[in-house]
Amino acid sequence: MRVLIVTDAWRPQVNGVVRTLERLGEALEERGVEVTFLTPEGYPTLPLPSYPEIRLALSSVRRIARRIEDVAPDCIHIATEGPLGLLARRVCLAGGRSFTTSYHTRFPEFLRARTPVPESWSYACMRRFHNASCGTLVATPSLAAELAAKGFINLRPWTRGVDTELFNPRKKADLGLKGPIFLNVGRVAVEKNLPAFLDLDLPGSKVVVGDGPDLARLKARYPQVHFLGTRTGEELAGIYAASDVFVFPSRTDTFGNVLLEALASGCPVAAYPVTGPLDIVGDTQCGVLSEDLRQAALGALEVPREQARSRALAYSWDECAAQFLAHLRPAADQAAA
Known part of the structure; x- marks a missing residue:
């Protein structure tokens, strides 16, 4: 089988979407x-307003159609709703x-946190984008239920994985x-x-690994927190x-995905009882979920x-990968019919 995956999120970005698609x-x-993979590589890009680390690819329907024709895939998966995803969707529908x-x-919440755009408007666009597909893959049952309530259809389960050899309690470093x-x-x-974590009155030390548009502001606001920047691999x-x-x-x-990496490393999780933590941690006793995040953090020590x-x-x-393929095969059969 030949598969084409279209994604606007790609290296050098470091995030869960990129890691998931790579693995x-x-x-x-x-x-x-x-x-x-059809990614922003090879296309001119513009920075995403308010988040310059994310680059938006500039292309055209004709160019994307030519790329799809050259690859001649048995099936196409569109992973993101950005410019490349929109163009690929248009080519497929045409x-x-x-x-x-x-x-x-x-993205509706992402956009609302930065602009006055109502979430209902954004969800209408997202619903239109995804409902044209023969299946929208979602990572958890709670997310599927939430999206179904908002009018999304053809929702399919698609789990995630973790490298339990790399992320292992034996890899412990001296910080x-x-x-x-x-x-x-x-x-x-x-x-x-992050302030919901950084404002907590906790013993010991707080450590933040990662980069992003709020890094300088939060470093200045929380000088007692250890901000280590982006770290990967064994480190x-x-x-x-x-x-x-x-x-x-x-x-x-x-x-x-970071929840699985932490758990694989023997590090219990403290989180709010929301989509993601509810599905991964739930009542499995591998962490503590609570609307009182301090209580959860202290409880997770035990x-x-x-x-x-x-x-x-x-x-x-x-x-x-097995789940992903199981959902692609009906699309491939439908395309061949």
Whole structure:
């Protein structure tokens, strides 16, 4: 099978969407699938207003149609609702080609946090974008229920995975900080709700790993917090394993790959009871969910590290790829009919 994945989110961005697609591509190729990514690489780009780290590709219907024709895919998956995703969708609809999409990011909330645009307007656009597909892949049951209530159709489950060899309690590093260590990893941006974590009265040390448009402002506002910038690979794995609790203050993430990375490292999770944490942590005893985030963080100190690790072992990139393929095959059959 030859698969084309269209995404506006790509390297050098460091986020859950990019990591998911990279690992998905590797897992699909291990299954003998030929994967091609259509990304902003090779196109002129413009910075996203208020978030210059994200670049928006500039192209045309004709150019995208030519690229799709050259790849000649058996099926097309559109992963993002950006310029490339919109153009690919247009090409598919004009040519009568079936395609699937995936819902990674709450753009209505993302946009509302930065502008006065009502969420209802944005959701109408998102619903129109995704409902034209033969299946919209979502990471969790709670997200599927939420989107269904907003009028999204053809929702399909698509889990995520984690590298349990890289993210492992044995990778523990010495951070030279007073314990206990409360960690957050992710984009340093308004939608991540970081002040809800950084304002907490907690013992020990707070550590934030990641970059983003709010980094300079938050570093100035919270001089006692250890902002380490972007870390990857073995270095990031060591930080996870050295930490005592992973604090996840976001209320808008659709999944939270970092939750699995923390758990695989033996680091229990403290979070709000919202989509993502509800599905991953739930009542599995690998962390604590509460509307009182301080209570959750302190409670998570009592969670056995092996309990956290055990929960992460239930997730794999191979299963992620298997679900993805299961949803693509009906689209491929429909295209061939």
